Amino acid sequence: MEPNKESENRSKKFKEILLPKNSASLDYFRKLGIADALIDAYLEAFAMFDKNQDGIVSLKEIESLFINLDERFSLSDISEIVKEADKSKKDGIDFVEFVEILHTFLAKCTTTQLDEYLMQAFHRFDLDGNGTISWQDLKGVMIKLGQPITDAEAKQMIKIADKKNIGAINMQEFIALMKE
Numbered sequence: 442m443e444p445n446k447e448s449e450n451r452s453k454k455f456k457e458i459l460l461p462k463n464s465a466s467l468d469y470f471r472k473l474g475i476a477d478a479l480i481d482a483y484l485e486a487f488a489m490f491d492k493n494q495d496g497i498v499s500l501k502e503i504e505s506l507f508i509n510l511d512e513r514f515s516l517s518d519i520s521e522i523v524k525e526a527d528k529s530k531k532d533g534i535d536f537v538e539f540v541e542i543l544h545t546f547l548a549k550c551t552t553t554q555l556d557e558y559l560m561q562a563f564h565r566f567d568l569d570g571n572g573t574i575s576w577q578d579l580k581g582v583m584i585k586l587g588q589p590i591t592d593a594e595a596k597q598m599i600k601i602a603d604k605k606n607i608g609a610i611n612m613q614e615f616i617a618l619m620k621e
């Protein structure tokens with residue numbers, strides 16, 4: 442089996458474990474008004490954090506991801522958020538708690554704030570700082586995140602968002618993509 446296919450299967454399996462079809466969590470998310478597409482995006486984000494795939498994002502896992510991103514962050518802030526969200530007292534956050542954090546955060550966010558966050562995220566993806574996200578930028582970021590992708594995968598992902606057909610993603614396209 443190609444390595445790509447293998448990791449795809451692994452992530453599919455992981456999703457099934459985290460969110461079995463017709464699970465109570467799925468009903469709960471829908472009740473909160475979260476679109477299914479967004480739940481998928483949350484699952485992908487969760488999988489990125491939960492490196493050892495035990496269904497819990499521990500403080501250590503959050504920390505290591507942020508360190509890879511060279512983020513200047515306060516660990517005490519994060520541990521505060523995790524402690525507050527960790528209702529099930531698993532010493533980390535499970536998927537439901539993870540979604541609750543993001544959902545609450547997004548609900549509190551004004552459109553302007555959200556745009557600002559997305560602009561910051563854009564600059565983080567634009568590794569060479571030339572104002573657009575190329576497939577090389579994207580590939581570099583994914584390596585930093587410990588989720589390496591192939592050239593073909595990076596090109597494909599850029600192509601999907603590249604509505605203006607400039608061979609890269611500009612800020613408007615990026616913001617539009619993230620809000621989809």
Ligand SMILES: [Ca+2]
Pocket residue numbers: 491492493494495496497498499502
């Ligand atoms: Ca974990």
Ligand SMILES: [Ca+2]
Pocket residue numbers: 567568569570571572573574575578
């Ligand atoms: Ca760039």
